[in-house]
Amino acid sequence: MTGDSAVRKKILLTCILFLFWVIxxxxxxxxxxxxxxxxxxxxxxxxxxLLGRALDPRITPMVLxxxxxxxxxxxxxxxxxxxxxxxxxxxxxxxxDPRIVEYRTYLPDDLPRTVxxxxxxxxxxxxxxxxxxxxxxxHCLCPYHQEGLAGLExxxxxxxxxxxxxxxxxAQETAFAAEGGAGSLTAGRPERGGEV
Amino acid sequence: MAKDIVAGxxxxxxxxxxxxxxxxxxxxxxxxxxxxxxTKCDTLGACSIIIGMxxxxxxxxxxxxxxxxxxxxxxxxxxxxxxxxxxxxxRDIPYWRKKTGxxxxxxxx
Numbered sequence: 630m631t632g633d634s635a636v637r638k639k640i641l642l643t644c645i646l647f648l649f650w651v652i653x654x655x656x657x658x659x660x661x662x663x664x665x666x667x668x669x670x671x672x673x674x675x676x677x678x679l680l681g682r683a684l685d686p687r688i689t690p691m692v693l694x695x696x697x698x699x700x701x702x703x704x705x706x707x708x709x710x711x712x713x714x715x716x717x718x719x720x721x722x723x724x725x726d727p728r729i730v731e732y733r734t735y736l737p738d739d740l741p742r743t744v745x746x747x748x749x750x751x752x753x754x755x756x757x758x759x760x761x762x763x764x765x766x767x768h769c770l771c772p773y774h775q776e777g778l779a780g781l782e783x784x785x786x787x788x789x790x791x792x793x794x795x796x797x798x799x800a801q802e803t804a805f806a807a808e809g810g811a812g813s814l815t816a817g818r819p820e821r822g823g824e825v
Numbered sequence: 826m827a828k829d830i831v832a833g834x835x836x837x838x839x840x841x842x843x844x845x846x847x848x849x850x851x852x853x854x855x856x857x858x859x860x861x862x863x864t865k866c867d868t869l870g871a872c873s874i875i876i877g878m879x880x881x882x883x884x885x886x887x888x889x890x891x892x893x894x895x896x897x898x899x900x901x902x903x904x905x906x907x908x909x910x911x912x913x914x915x916r917d918i919p920y921w922r923k924k925t926g927x928x929x930x931x932x933x934x
Contacts, residue, residue: 652886714865719845727921758907
């Protein structure tokens, strides 16, 4: 870690801590602001000195600025999916066809992958049940729910400024699920990835 | 006055989604499918109620606190849903398939 980036990390952490301080103390009196600024800076310096790192290196000011936009777009996706799942629940025939699909993501590090799988779980109709390396096992309520995964992945990639590289992605049904004699189900879908 | 009406309407929407989520929880056949309605409760149900409360409180210091509560609620519900699903998968709990209409073998073994 170079000295410059360490200082920048401390400043970023101080800003975040100070924001929380202002929200929780709920006042803009000068005394409280000064006290908050001093203690935030102290905590940031001590954190970097003791732990060697302040925040995940993926958290940059750009990510924090994009976060509200990301939240709004995610909530819009959630609302759309909620409407869809509400229709399924209220349908007397309960038209569900659940399955577990594998999804290979191109997102690089732990944090983007965690955000991606959390977004999938928050969206009704899809739940991430396993995440190992770049492979996600997603339980889908209906087959068409897995089509929303790529859009969510693009959204997370946009949030962290990640570019897609290589064709190694796409959803496919697991052998685990296909054991139930569901081999014909995968045949109907066009393979998007170059692998397999 | 208008504020109260909007806040009340949002809380009603949230309650309605909680009702839907509970209905789904009771109707779904197995543990994996039951996760889906429960995430619906947490996301749209609780968020609508929180937005309703935010409208009710207006521009005050409660607003950012409510936003933070919503963020933590979303984070914890996603983590919780993922944890339940993963432990069910690791224990080879069989999951429901449409084809047979019955619960069938987890890992085939």
